[in-house]
Amino acid sequence: MKRPRLLILGCGDVGMRLLPLLRKRFRIFAVTSQPSRCAELRALGAVPLVADLDQPATLRRLAGLASYVVHLAPPPAEGVLDSRTRFLTAVLPGHARMVYVSTTGVYGDCGGALFDESRPVAPRNARALRRVDAERVLRGWARRAGAQLSILRVPGIYAGDRLPLKRLQAGTPALIEADDVYTNHIHADDLAAIIVKALFRGGHNRVYHAVDDSDMKMAAYFDAVADAFQLSRPPRLPRAELQQVVTPALLSFMSESRRLGNGRIKRELGVRLRYATVAQMLARR
Template identity: 30%
Template sequence: MSLLIVGCGYLGCRVAAEWTGRGETVFGTTRSAEGAAGLAALGVRPVVADVLDVPSLASLPAVDRVLFCVGYDRNAGPSKRSVYVDGLRNVLERLPASVARLVYVSSTSVFGNVDGGWVDEQTPAEPITEAGRICLDAERALTAWSRESGVSTVILRCSGLYGPERIIRRTLIARGEPIPGDPDRTLSLIHVEDAARAATSALDAASPGPLYLVSDDRPVPRREYYHAVAAHLNAPEPTFIPPEPGSPEAARDVVDRKVSNRLMRTELKVSLKYPDVTTGVPAALDASG
């Protein structure tokens, strides 16, 4: 099979490595010549394209599978809604007829739960943040396209993604500065390598379901995560302060949910390399240097 990864960055490059490692042909989009050189060095066939630049999407390669995992670059200019919703529609309208499966990487931010309870694939999506509303609108655009096109689509709602060079609050923790937020609220996470395994399983599966939550085995109180990072960095004991009213931290601080990965495990047969933060955080920090 052949694969096109739209947004071949932090997560996409790891999926590409799994596919190229087994001898498959992988194409990956990037917005720059520099990015293209980096992908080529990984054995990925680069496609210089921007989801908001329609002419650049005119010659997408004929492939069997597509992974859409475009990240948001705050420094690029366009809004998150434009990138995630309009950009997705632009790509969907220009995919070659050869595509039989598209896997879309979304976020558990589409859930609005604030009571500390569990969420799963049957939990209604009721986002309370603008980021969550944007992700849900993108999912709806994908679902509508799937109904029209008949192409098999799978949505992966990922918990907080972490891994090498991406450790939440690392700088504050290393400096011993107070962390904004309630440390007793729940944090659901997924190591990037395990998220890549889930994406690969969804691309490979013969008859996958339309939706899976991608998370590790054990949601933890934020306090446990921060302490695990501090201990591995030999940093001071973490301390906490209330977030500034109206700040992005305050908006995120109301969220308190546990994400279930049961369906990912039973249907996609994903075996986690890092079941929780006790193994994933040290590995990520060691790889970060």
């Protein structure tokens, strides 16, 4: 009972991977909107709290509850503002230490450039605009409350059970080399470990790229997964043809090219990646 309290918001796959890493150090409270998940959370050592980030009245019990917070909850699916994070900051305690898991999508299309955390954000779609809004709201809360905030910008998360196998089996095409985009990756287990590091070592209002060492284009990623599972590689199409056969949401992910440096998580947080590249993970499966 003397352990410090930690509040986890958005306890999905990454949050569940996080619980075993932190349950000996903290008394953990995990927020869920689904009462059916309470037993699962208890089994991993968390105290489940049923609350809905879209319903401010249900968040009152979180006020002053914990001095450490991991915010994994995504913004709403529509609009350009993150109302969930706005509701949350109204009840978060002052002088807390928070890690917020954002997205690399806040940078928009960078033409394949390699860059560090000093690059300005340039969101190109509503999904990324909501994340930029959340970061801005949390920075304002941290300044007003005297809280410690670290922001992790996270790319595509993968794991053994989080690979594009259904896409490959469906034969969804990828872009030809000339039109293809650079993508960034992080294994779910490595992301959980990075969150732990940031919780204890993260700088005040500091941004970190939670990405691995992979340097590959999107189609090369699909090819690597296909080869590892003995599936057919996806067909390649020029962008003009591809946009006629994939959904707008999928096309948006295939329209932004960037490469993010991860030196800061290694220098400042002391991160040592378990899966330095996607190829390493696939070779160990």
